[in-house]
Amino acid sequence: MGKKAVKLEFEDGKGARYEFKLEGSFSKEKVLRLLELYDLISSGGEESQPEDGLLAHLKAVASELNTHGFTSKEALAMLEDRFKESPPLAVVSTYLRRLADRGELVRAKRGKEWVYYRPEVYRVINRRPQARKGAPSQP
Numbered sequence: 728m729g730k731k732a733v734k735l736e737f738e739d740g741k742g743a744r745y746e747f748k749l750e751g752s753f754s755k756e757k758v759l760r761l762l763e764l765y766d767l768i769s770s771g772g773e774e775s776q777p778e779d780g781l782l783a784h785l786k787a788v789a790s791e792l793n794t795h796g797f798t799s800k801e802a803l804a805m806l807e808d809r810f811k812e813s814p815p816l817a818v819v820s821t822y823l824r825r826l827a828d829r830g831e832l833v834r835a836k837r838g839k840e841w842v843y844y845r846p847e848v849y850r851v852i853n854r855r856p857q858a859r860k861g862a863p864s865q866p
Contacts, residue, residue, distance in 0.1 A: 730750065730751065731749075731750070731751065731752065731753065732748065732749065732750045733748070733749045733753075733758055733761070734746070734747070734748045734749075735747045735748075735761060735762075735765060737765060739768060745765075745768060747761055747764070747765075749761065763821060780812075781806075781812065781814055781818070781822060782822055784806055784809075784810045784812060785802060785806070785819070785822050785823065785826065786826070786831070787809075788802050788805045788806060788809070789802075789826070789831075789832060789843065789845060790845075791805070791809075792805070792845075794848065795844075795848070796835070796837075796842035796843060796844045796848075796849075796852075797842065797843055798840050798841065798842055798843070799816060799819045799820040799823055799840075799841065799843075800816065800840075802819055802823060802843070803816055803819045806819070820841070823841075823843050824841075826843075827843060830846065831846075832844065832845065832846070833845075833846050833849040835849070
């Protein structure tokens with residue numbers, strides 16, 4: 728099998744040129760983080776007002792889904808229902824991951840998808856002896 732490589736080159740709106748290259752063994756998650764960095768740099772490092780609203784709406788969704796875990800697809804469906812917002816699924820996933828990175832949510836792998844929990848719900852789920860067997864482990 729050949730050597731894996733990904734190269735990302737772009738210019739921002741101010742004429743600065745950027746070049747990133749990944750070579751060797753790397754995960755899909757690393758490529759996605761590189762694309763997030765691209766988004767951050769190309770937007771000038773500033774989050775727009777609609778994204779700030781999206782973050783607040785995602786926190787509200789997480790509060791409403793406080794009795795069980797939820798996926799980014801479920802969060803997107805609730806955003807569409809409650810707030811009439813339809814951001815791309817990748818944006819919803821990124822924001823949920825950021826909330827998990829800050830400790831506001833717990834993120835656990837279930838099959839091929841990530842499930843998000845409120846920290847207090849996750850602690851209760853992992854305390855139950857019968858749930859412990861099927862409960863996801865914290866990454």
